[in-house]
Amino acid sequence: MKSRTRRAHLVAAACLLVLAVYPVINPWQPYPQAVLLLGFLLAVQATSWNIISGYAGYVSLGHSMFLGLGSYTVGILAARWGVNPLWVAPLGGVTATVIAVLIGAVVLRTRGHAFVIITIAMLLAAQIIAVNARDLTRGSDGITLELPFWHRDFQNIPFYYAFLALLVLTVLFSAWIRRTKLGTGLIAIREDEGKAATIGVDTTRFKIVAYAASAFFIGVAGGVYAYYLTFINPVGSFAILGSVTIVLAALTGGRGTLYGPVVGAFLVNLVSEAATVYAGGVQSRVLLFGGALVLVVLFLPKGILPTVEAWWRRRRPAEVAYIEPLAVRERVPQPPEPGDVLLSLRGVSRRFGGLTAVDDVSLDVRQGTITALIGPNGSGKTTLFNLVTGGLPADSGEIWFDGRRVDGLRPWRRCHLGLGRTYQVTRLFKEMTVRENVVAPLADARWRTMVSDAVRGHEAERAGELLDLVGLGRFADQRAGALSYGQQKLVELAQVLMLEPRLILLDEPAGGVNPSLLGRLTDVIRELNARGVTFLVVEHNIPLVLDLCDPVAVLAGGRLIAEGPPGQVREDPAVLEAYLGDDRLPAVR
Amino acid sequence: MAHFVQAIALGLLIGGVYALMASGLTLIFGVMRIINVAQGAFLVLVAMVTWWLWNRTGIDPIVASVVTTPMMFGFGWLSYRLLIARIRGSSPSMSVLLTFGFALVIEGVLNLTAGNKFKSAAPSYFEESFRVGAISLPKAQVFGFAAAAGVLAVLYYVLHRTWTGRAIRAATQNPSGAALVGVSAAGTGALAFAIGSATAGVGGSILSVLYPFFPASHYEWISRLLGIVVLGGLGSLPGAVTGAAILGLAETLTATYGSLGWSTLVFYLVIMAVLLVRPQGLFGARLREDAA
Incomplete structure (x- = not known):
C-alpha cells in the first residue's frame, strides 16, 4: 500500500523531469510544445475540478467558467493598470475563488442536486454578463491583450514553463488537501453526507472551501491563458465544451485519485488534437467528446488508474495475519x-x-x-x-x-x-480504509484542525491506539467495506471515540x-x-x-x-x- | 398600464410553455432521481424534426406534435433501456454525466446532419395576433400555450387517475415498497422516462415556432428548464408550473422594462435569490433522510 503510493510519486517525478527538459532538448518544435502546453492547462483544470467533484463528489459541469473569469480579470486589469498580464494572473485566481465562495454559499448549504444544475446555469450566466456588460468587457468584440514581451526566438517556451509550474503547484495542492482532515472530511461527504455531519464535519463549510479551492488555480491559469491567446471573447472564454473536456479528463483518468485527472488530461488532449487534425475541427469534437463521455460512464466508470490498481490488487492481495481475538478480561471495572x-x-x-x-x-x-x-x-x-x-x-x-x-x-x-453516536446499520465510509475512517471525525470547528494532517502524526497514532482498543489494529489498511458486520460496528465505535x-x-x-x-x-x-x-x-x-x-x-x-x-x-x-x-x-x- | 398588462399576459403564456417543457424533467427526476440533462437536446431534436416536416410537407408545426410525441415516447423508452438502465444503482452524479454526454451526442449528430445555422418554423399565422382590448396576443404564443396546457392536463390525469400513473407515483415515493406490491422499478422507470421524453415532443414543436434554434441551443434550454425545476423544487409538478410562471414573468418584464440582453440573466438571479431563502425550492419536500 505504502510502497505503491511511493512508486506512483516516483513515476510522476520522472515524468516531470522529462517534461521539464523537453523544450531544452527539442527547442525548435513549436507544435508538440503547444500540444503539451494545452495538456498542462487541461491537467490544471481537471486536477482542480477533482477537489470538489472527485473528493467531495459534487459534480460541476460549469468549471470552465473559472478559466474565463481568470482570463477576463487579467484582460481587464492589465489594460487598466498598464501592467504585464503575468503580474496580475494571481488576481484571476482571486476572482475565481471569490465567485466560487459566493455561489457555493448559496447552493452548497443543502445536499443534493441543485449544485450541478447551478454550475451549468452560472457558466451561461457568466457568458451573458460578458456579452452585455460592454463597459467592462467590450461585449462580443472581446479584449485584445499585449503581445508577449520576450523575443520571438523563445516562442512559447516561457508559457510552457508557466503552465508546467502551475500544474506542479496544483497537484501539490491537491495532494496536500487529500492528506489533511479537510480531505478525509470531503471523502466522508462523498460517501455519506449525513453521517459526516454527525462526526463533526461541518459539511457546508467543507463543501464551500472545496469549491473555492477547486477554482483558484484555474483562475490563475485563465489569466496566463489569456496572455497566451492575446485575445479573449465571451464565447471562447465561457465555452461549455471546455467544461466537457475537464469532466472527461478527470473521469477517464480516475475521479477522486491524485494523478488520474492528469493522466486523463493528457489523453483527452491528444485525442482532441487528433480529432482536429484528422476529423475536421469543432463540429466533430462535440460528437466525439459526447460519445466518449457516454462510453466512459458506461464502461469505465471508475477511470483508468483505479481500474488498473484494482486489477493489481486482485493479482497481489495484501495478506492480513489471523490473530486469535483477545480474551475477555477478568476484572470488571467499577462503574x-x-x-x-x-x-x-x-x-x-x-x-x-x-x-x-x-x-x-x-x-x-x-x-x-x-x-x-x-x-x-x-x-x-x-x-x-x-x-x-x-x-x-x-x-x-x-x-x-x-x-x-x-x-x-x-x-x-x-x-x-x-455528543457522539453509532448507527443501527453501520454507516462507515466503505471506500476508505479503516484507519481513514477513524481519523475522519473532527472534534472541533477550528480551521487549524481542518488543515491538520490526518493520515500521519498525532491523529494517526491515536487512531491506531483506538483500533487496538477495539482489537482491530491489524485491519487498519483494509477497506472498511471489506470487514464483517460485527467488526464494522467496532470500527464505528473507535471512530466515535476519536472525538473524545x-x-x-x-x-x-x-x-x-x-x-x-x-x-x-x-x-x-x-x-x-x-x-x-x-x-x-x-x-x-x-x-x-x-x-x-x-x-x-x-x-x-x-x-x-x-x-x-x-x-x-x-x-x-x-x-x-x-x-x-x-x-x-x-x-x- | 396596457404595456404592463401586455407583459404580464405574455409572461404567463411563455410560462405555460416553459411549464410543459420542464414537466418531463421533473417527472423523470421524481421517479428515478435522475436529472436528464439531455432533455434540452430532446427539445432541439424535436424542433429540428418539426422544422423539417414543416419545410417538406407544410404541416403545421404544432399539429406535427401528433407525429413527434409518439416518436419521442419510443426514443425515450429506447434511451432508457439502452443507456440509463445500465447505470441504475451507481451514484447519481453518473447519470448526470451520462445524460450530459448523450446531449452532446445529439448536438453533434444534429450539427453534422442539419447544419449549424439558426432555424425557425414560421407558419402563416406566425405574424398575426389576437386583440383583446388594448393588448395583443401573438397567435403563435396563444396556440403554444393552449397545446402546453392541454398536454399538462393529460399528464396530470394520467398520473393521478390511471393505474399506470399510480404505479409511477408509488415508485417515486418508495421504490422498494412499490416493487414489493408488484410495481417493477425498471418497467416504471422506462415508462416514466418515455413519458418525460414524450412531453418534449409537444414542447419541441412549440419551440420551433416560438424561438429560433440551432443544435447548440440545447445548453440554453436545459439551463432554463433546470432553473425552473430547482426553483419549483425538484420532482414536484406543481412546483415546475409555478416556477415556470414566475420565470416567464420575470423574463418578459425585464425584456419590456429593461433590455432583452439582460432578461436571461434575471432568470438566473431569481433562482439564486429563491435558493438563498429556501434551499429546497418552492415546493421541494424535505424527505425523511435519517433511515438508519
Whole structure:
C-alpha cells in the first residue's frame, strides 16, 4: 500500500523531469510544445475540478467558467493598470475563488442536486454578463491583450514553463488537501453526507472551501491563458465544451485519485488534437467528446488508474495475519457514581405526517451512567437518537446537553460539544480504509484542525491506539467495506471515540455481533465508562441490557412508559404489557 | 398600464410553455432521481424534426406534435433501456454525466446532419395576433400555450387517475415498497422516462415556432428548464408550473422594462435569490433522510 503510493510519486517525478527538459532538448518544435502546453492547462483544470467533484463528489459541469473569469480579470486589469498580464494572473485566481465562495454559499448549504444544475446555469450566466456588460468587457468584440514581451526566438517556451509550474503547484495542492482532515472530511461527504455531519464535519463549510479551492488555480491559469491567446471573447472564454473536456479528463483518468485527472488530461488532449487534425475541427469534437463521455460512464466508470490498481490488487492481495481475538478480561471495572444530568430531553415530540414517532418524551441521562433505552420495534428509539444528534429537527420540546440548549444546533456543532453516536446499520465510509475512517471525525470547528494532517502524526497514532482498543489494529489498511458486520460496528465505535465524546449514543451495538466480539464490546464500554464516558444505549438484547445498564428507560408507541433500575423495570406491568400483550391486537381464539 | 398588462399576459403564456417543457424533467427526476440533462437536446431534436416536416410537407408545426410525441415516447423508452438502465444503482452524479454526454451526442449528430445555422418554423399565422382590448396576443404564443396546457392536463390525469400513473407515483415515493406490491422499478422507470421524453415532443414543436434554434441551443434550454425545476423544487409538478410562471414573468418584464440582453440573466438571479431563502425550492419536500 505504502510502497505503491511511493512508486506512483516516483513515476510522476520522472515524468516531470522529462517534461521539464523537453523544450531544452527539442527547442525548435513549436507544435508538440503547444500540444503539451494545452495538456498542462487541461491537467490544471481537471486536477482542480477533482477537489470538489472527485473528493467531495459534487459534480460541476460549469468549471470552465473559472478559466474565463481568470482570463477576463487579467484582460481587464492589465489594460487598466498598464501592467504585464503575468503580474496580475494571481488576481484571476482571486476572482475565481471569490465567485466560487459566493455561489457555493448559496447552493452548497443543502445536499443534493441543485449544485450541478447551478454550475451549468452560472457558466451561461457568466457568458451573458460578458456579452452585455460592454463597459467592462467590450461585449462580443472581446479584449485584445499585449503581445508577449520576450523575443520571438523563445516562442512559447516561457508559457510552457508557466503552465508546467502551475500544474506542479496544483497537484501539490491537491495532494496536500487529500492528506489533511479537510480531505478525509470531503471523502466522508462523498460517501455519506449525513453521517459526516454527525462526526463533526461541518459539511457546508467543507463543501464551500472545496469549491473555492477547486477554482483558484484555474483562475490563475485563465489569466496566463489569456496572455497566451492575446485575445479573449465571451464565447471562447465561457465555452461549455471546455467544461466537457475537464469532466472527461478527470473521469477517464480516475475521479477522486491524485494523478488520474492528469493522466486523463493528457489523453483527452491528444485525442482532441487528433480529432482536429484528422476529423475536421469543432463540429466533430462535440460528437466525439459526447460519445466518449457516454462510453466512459458506461464502461469505465471508475477511470483508468483505479481500474488498473484494482486489477493489481486482485493479482497481489495484501495478506492480513489471523490473530486469535483477545480474551475477555477478568476484572470488571467499577462503574462511577452517577453525577449531574448531562443530557436532558424536555417534552420532545416529532411527527411524520399523521404518525407521532416521538410523543412528548422527557428523559434525563446522568453523567457517568450507562443508560438503556429499550422498547418494541417502531417505538421511536432511533428517531429519538436522530433528534438528539440533529439528524432530524424536533417539532416541539427542548434538548439540553451539558447545560446548553442544543436542539437548534447543526449536527456537527452538537458533535463538537461532545455528543457522539453509532448507527443501527453501520454507516462507515466503505471506500476508505479503516484507519481513514477513524481519523475522519473532527472534534472541533477550528480551521487549524481542518488543515491538520490526518493520515500521519498525532491523529494517526491515536487512531491506531483506538483500533487496538477495539482489537482491530491489524485491519487498519483494509477497506472498511471489506470487514464483517460485527467488526464494522467496532470500527464505528473507535471512530466515535476519536472525538473524545462525553456522551455516546449506541444504536443496537450488539445487533449482528457474534458472542466473542460482543464480550469485547461490553468490555470496551465498561472500560470507557470507568474513564468517565456516559452512554445511552438502544438495545434489543435484554439480558445484555439488564447486565450492563442502569437505569433503563422504556419507550412504547413514542411515549416514555417506564424508567428506573433494571430490576424494577423488568417487573413493571406497563413494560410487560408493551412487550408481550397489546389489547389492540385481535384476541387469539 | 396596457404595456404592463401586455407583459404580464405574455409572461404567463411563455410560462405555460416553459411549464410543459420542464414537466418531463421533473417527472423523470421524481421517479428515478435522475436529472436528464439531455432533455434540452430532446427539445432541439424535436424542433429540428418539426422544422423539417414543416419545410417538406407544410404541416403545421404544432399539429406535427401528433407525429413527434409518439416518436419521442419510443426514443425515450429506447434511451432508457439502452443507456440509463445500465447505470441504475451507481451514484447519481453518473447519470448526470451520462445524460450530459448523450446531449452532446445529439448536438453533434444534429450539427453534422442539419447544419449549424439558426432555424425557425414560421407558419402563416406566425405574424398575426389576437386583440383583446388594448393588448395583443401573438397567435403563435396563444396556440403554444393552449397545446402546453392541454398536454399538462393529460399528464396530470394520467398520473393521478390511471393505474399506470399510480404505479409511477408509488415508485417515486418508495421504490422498494412499490416493487414489493408488484410495481417493477425498471418497467416504471422506462415508462416514466418515455413519458418525460414524450412531453418534449409537444414542447419541441412549440419551440420551433416560438424561438429560433440551432443544435447548440440545447445548453440554453436545459439551463432554463433546470432553473425552473430547482426553483419549483425538484420532482414536484406543481412546483415546475409555478416556477415556470414566475420565470416567464420575470423574463418578459425585464425584456419590456429593461433590455432583452439582460432578461436571461434575471432568470438566473431569481433562482439564486429563491435558493438563498429556501434551499429546497418552492415546493421541494424535505424527505425523511435519517433511515438508519
